[in-house]
Amino acid sequence: MAQPELTNLELALLGLLDYRPMSGYDVQGIFATTALAHFSSSPGAIYPTLKRLEKRGLAEATLDRTRETRPRRVYSMTTAGQEAFVAWLRQPVTREELVRNGSAPILRFSLCGKYLTPGEVTAYLEGYRRELRAYLNELDEHRRALEQQGALHHRLALLHGIRGYEATVAWVDEAIHAVASAESDVRT
Amino acid sequence: MAQPELTNLELALLGLLDYRPMSGYDVQGIFATTALAHFSSSPGAIYPTLKRLEKRGLAEATLDRTRETRPRRVYSMTTAGQEAFVAWLRQPVTREELVRNGSAPILRFSLCGKYLTPGEVTAYLEGYRRELRAYLNELDEHRRALEQQGALHHRLALLHGIRGYEATVAWVDEAIHAVASAESDVRT
DNA sequence: GTACACATGTAACCGGTTACATGATTGC
DNA sequence: GCAATCATGTAACCGGTTACATGTGTAC
Numbered sequence: 001m002a003q004p005e006l007t008n009l010e011l012a013l014l015g016l017l018d019y020r021p022m023s024g025y026d027v028q029g030i031f032a033t034t035a036l037a038h039f040s041s042s043p044g045a046i047y048p049t050l051k052r053l054e055k056r057g058l059a060e061a062t063l064d065r066t067r068e069t070r071p072r073r074v075y076s077m078t079t080a081g082q083e084a085f086v087a088w089l090r091q092p093v094t095r096e097e098l099v100r101n102g103s104a105p106i107l108r109f110s111l112c113g114k115y116l117t118p119g120e121v122t123a124y125l126e127g128y129r130r131e132l133r134a135y136l137n138e139l140d141e142h143r144r145a146l147e148q149q150g151a152l153h154h155r156l157a158l159l160h161g162i163r164g165y166e167a168t169v170a171w172v173d174e175a176i177h178a179v180a181s182a183e184s185d186v187r188t
Numbered sequence: 189m190a191q192p193e194l195t196n197l198e199l200a201l202l203g204l205l206d207y208r209p210m211s212g213y214d215v216q217g218i219f220a221t222t223a224l225a226h227f228s229s230s231p232g233a234i235y236p237t238l239k240r241l242e243k244r245g246l247a248e249a250t251l252d253r254t255r256e257t258r259p260r261r262v263y264s265m266t267t268a269g270q271e272a273f274v275a276w277l278r279q280p281v282t283r284e285e286l287v288r289n290g291s292a293p294i295l296r297f298s299l300c301g302k303y304l305t306p307g308e309v310t311a312y313l314e315g316y317r318r319e320l321r322a323y324l325n326e327l328d329e330h331r332r333a334l335e336q337q338g339a340l341h342h343r344l345a346l347l348h349g350i351r352g353y354e355a356t357v358a359w360v361d362e363a364i365h366a367v368a369s370a371e372s373d374v375r376t
Numbered sequence: 377g378t379a380c381a382c383a384t385g386t387a388a389c390c391g392g393t394t395a396c397a398t399g400a401t402t403g404c
Numbered sequence: 405g406c407a408a409t410c411a412t413g414t415a416a417c418c419g420g421t422t423a424c425a426t427g428t429g430t431a432c
Contacts, residue, residue: 110345157298167355
């Protein structure tokens with residue numbers, strides 16, 4: 001049961017495999033050409049990670065020889081992989097995650113559409129917003145402290161962080177609306 | 189001459205040592221209590237990094253025994269360290285850095301006030317803004333592509349990225365003004 | 377005598393980066 | 405024969421994380 005903490009890269013790969021089975025080369029192409037560009041498209045990152053997922057029983061490979069090129073190792077998610085993936089999808093955003101692994105909440109959101117109900121997605125986003133606001137309050141205290149005696153550049157750097165989190169809060173509002181109106185479209 | 193690419197943590201430590209000489213324990217306190225919280229305050233991160241800076245000749249330690257406790261190793265920057273640090277401060281933001289190491293441009297800005305003239309800082313921020321806008325154009329193309337056939341959550345995730353970069357552009361505008369008006373205050 | 381604050385270290389592990397090596401086929 | 409494209413792999417290195425271990429003095 002004790003799953004050993006998947007990395008963002010592992011989770012992103014599971015998300016891709018969930019979308020459709022694919023090879024390391026396919027993944028490389030996606031990382032190189034889409035907005036997932038902050039993942040490295042180097043083979044040294046991708047192939048060992050796929051192997052690792054396989055060793056842990058979260059993905060499995062089949063050899064594709066239908067094309068007349070070098071055979072491709074096509075990976076797909078196992079049911080164990082799906083379970084671990086969905087368990088991760090259901091994690092609410094924590095303060096810890098927000099500060100230390102800030103891109104994870106968005107990664108999770110981007111991949112959860114297939115498994116979570118609109119209600120669950122909305123609850124997730126509301127939780128995210130709660131943590132964002134709480135952290136913004138902390139940052140605001142820092143700002144008040146710096147206002148008195150901090151250097152201009154330090155104050156501005158902090159302000160950048162604050163503006164970024166504020167933009168995320170605004171995005172969450174947008175996303176909640178978008179999810180709600182997509183849901184009401186479906187019902188009509 | 190070929191300096192071997194300093195990490196963000198190493199650069200942040202150099203920035204702190206430039207502010208004032210300090211021990212690993214001081215650094216830990218700062219990382220734990222200020223907005224630099226996304227750096228780990230664990231001793232396993234800080235002490236080896238300080239040693240590394242010392243080994244590379246970028247910092248040097250003196251033992252402080254004036255207090256009646258365990259002696260403190262107080263590090264300060266060497267002139268070689270200062271040179272490497274300032275060379276880094278003068279790097280303009282590149283597209284590569286923006287995508288792969290997005291927090292570095294802000295770290296650099298927050299630490300450059302002492303060594304760069306207001307004119308240089310403004311030029312740096314303008315370069316940053318140029319890269320941000322260029323990258324936003326790329327992201328906008330991705331968005332148009334997704335608009336036709338992408339899943340709602342993927343479109344929204346991309347929108348989050350766009351909103352974040354837009355917020356940074358707005359912050360750069362603010363920062364340019366703040367730097368300019370601080371400069372004109374000084375001249376009066 | 378023990379809890380706490382101050383202060384430094386390191387060993388084991390692990391994942392990501394870089395760079396290199398290779399296999400298979402098509403088209404010139 | 406060689407370049408290009410598709411496709412997979414891995415060895416060496418390195419920095420960060422976690423967890424543990426230890427030293428020194430003060431206050432209760």
